[in-house]
Amino acid sequence: MDLRETILGRRSVRDFRDEPLPEGAAGALKEAILWAPSAGNLQARRFWFVTNPGIRRALGACSGQGKVFEAAPLVVVGAADLRIRKTYRSRGTDLYALQDVAAAVQNLLLTAHALGLGAVWIGAFREECVSRVLDLPPHHRPVAMVPVGVPARLPPPPPRVSPDRAFEDVP
Numbered sequence: 001m002d003l004r005e006t007i008l009g010r011r012s013v014r015d016f017r018d019e020p021l022p023e024g025a026a027g028a029l030k031e032a033i034l035w036a037p038s039a040g041n042l043q044a045r046r047f048w049f050v051t052n053p054g055i056r057r058a059l060g061a062c063s064g065q066g067k068v069f070e071a072a073p074l075v076v077v078g079a080a081d082l083r084i085r086k087t088y089r090s091r092g093t094d095l096y097a098l099q100d101v102a103a104a105v106q107n108l109l110l111t112a113h114a115l116g117l118g119a120v121w122i123g124a125f126r127e128e129c130v131s132r133v134l135d136l137p138p139h140h141r142p143v144a145m146v147p148v149g150v151p152a153r154l155p156p157p158p159p160r161v162s163p164d165r166a167f168e169d170v171p
């Protein structure tokens, strides 16, 4: 799959087949996460790869979107590492660490799609609930959860705003 095809073909997948991930898939997703850019290359992020069904169910309960967490064989939880404060102060904690996670999540989503897998970025969840379920240390703030699995179907592409609304050309 070339890059444009991967970017345009990726969809948020919320329905999964009752199948495990293929051999090597989790490793490929970890590699994609690891090589995402980050502020000052501090890589102020950490990712939990959760396959345990009970923990997936508990994470789903933190989001109110339980079905997708139970159906996906893998849930990746991305957390910002707030210790970036030492280097970048509030810009580090309030912006860079979140962006570090976001850049890695996009790599994860695109790689999942390129592997023929489906995934969805879940941002709506109670952070303290996720921190409790995974026993996260206080310096890790959960930012995104990504259920990953073999897609049952690829949804049609949702609309995008017009180029006029999205872009300003400054000649």
Ligand SMILES: Cc1cc2nc3c(=O)[nH]c(=O)nc-3n(C[C@H](O)[C@H](O)[C@H](O)COP(=O)(O)O)c2cc1C
Pocket (backbone or CB within 6 Å): 010, 011, 012, 013, 014, 065, 120, 121, 122, 123, 124, 125, 157, 158
């Ligand atoms: C920051 C962020 C938070 C999101 N949170 C959720 C969520 O909580 N639940 C969900 O089903 N989808 C969530 N999504 C996925 C979006 O709904 C989806 O990307 C959007 O509708 C466009 O569809 P597409 O990804 O198929 O292009 C989130 C996406 C982003 C970037």
